[in-house]
Amino acid sequence: MPLSTALSFVAVGACWGCTTPFIKDGTSSKLEPDTQQQPTTNENNRLGKLFGPLRSLASVKAAIPFLLNQSGSTLFYYLLSSQDVSTAVPVCNALSLVFTAATAMALGEKVDRPLRTVSGIVLALMGLAVCVASKAQLLTLVP
Numbered sequence: 001m002p003l004s005t006a007l008s009f010v011a012v013g014a015c016w017g018c019t020t021p022f023i024k025d026g027t028s029s030k031l032e033p034d035t036q037q038q039p040t041t042n043e044n045n046r047l048g049k050l051f052g053p054l055r056s057l058a059s060v061k062a063a064i065p066f067l068l069n070q071s072g073s074t075l076f077y078y079l080l081s082s083q084d085v086s087t088a089v090p091v092c093n094a095l096s097l098v099f100t101a102a103t104a105m106a107l108g109e110k111v112d113r114p115l116r117t118v119s120g121i122v123l124a125l126m127g128l129a130v131c132v133a134s135k136a137q138l139l140t141l142v143p
Contacts, residue, residue: 001087001132008079009088013095015072019065020096021104026062087135094128097121 079088098121104111111117 001136005079005083008075009091010095012072012076012079012092014099015068015075016092016096017099017101018103019069019072020100021107021109022065023062023069025107026059026065084135087131090131091128094124094131097124 076088076092079092101117101121105114105117
């Protein structure tokens, strides 16, 4: 696998994983119900339930990480045009999980079982190594 492809996979995983805790943080305060609001009609309440989560993405705190996340998706679809799907999908998803856990821990989010989280990161990276190594071995066996 060329270095540029590997770095592209890492970039996708980073865009997806590093932005997830920021999106969660940016939208969590907006999704809590406002208890001081005036009572609304039944029609307004239905619209609020439908468009409430979308309204939370309008804040800058959530919109910027969301746009970075979507740029990772754009890069991912570009990679799919030139890379094998059976390599790109597991690599990007595993890296996304690793980056999400690492970013959440770096931001100081409370982790209930840190040993389990770290072992999950290690196992994901080991599975990633097995996946990439098996693909490399298959490519050398095919004439």
